[in-house]
Amino acid sequence: MPTPVAHSLAGLGLYLLFNRKYNFLKDLKGFIPFFIAATAADLDFIPGLLIGEANRYHHGITHSIGASLIVAFTFSLIFRLNRDFIERFLIFLSLFLSHIFLDYFSIDTSFPYGVPLFWPISERYYLSEIPVFIDIQRGNIGLLFSLHNWIAALREVLIVGPFTVISFIYRYRRGRA
Secondary structure: OOOHHHHHHHHHHHHHHHOOOOOOOOOHHHHHHHHHHHHHHHHHHHHHHHOOOOOOOOOOHHHOHHHHHHHHHHHHHHOOOOOOHHHHHHHHHHHHHHHHHHHHOEOOOOOOOOEOOOOOOOOOOEOOOOOOEOOOOOOOHHHHOOHHHHHHHHHHHHHHHHHHHHHHHHHHHHHHO
């Protein structure tokens, strides 16, 4: 599954697309709700890290469309973004779904394999047969900073980074028009 690098770059790209301000770089604190929404699905790591089993609770219901709807609704109540509720809901839904989308297109080497995409309707896990992102080693803190993971993060920058750059160019040109 991708590192926070890919999820953050996707969140930044979406922030750039959805931000209405011309001077959006001066208001990068506005990126915080976007970052939280784009990475929130991985909060299920925390209980596992606390007991020394990082993957114990990972890729559970937080990696589903059902959870996406719940989180988008909740975030829409918390973060106003100077938008109406429906617009906020759609923004947060796209951010949370971007996380699931990236995880779906990854190599997953730990059980359960994939993401429970259609929870609560189905408990089945789904994983793309064409992985784009390589697996991340996370058995312990030392593995998190392994060469393998650095290569994985670099690959994520090369794959997701162009989307972020294109979003930046789009926003910059649109702001000047």
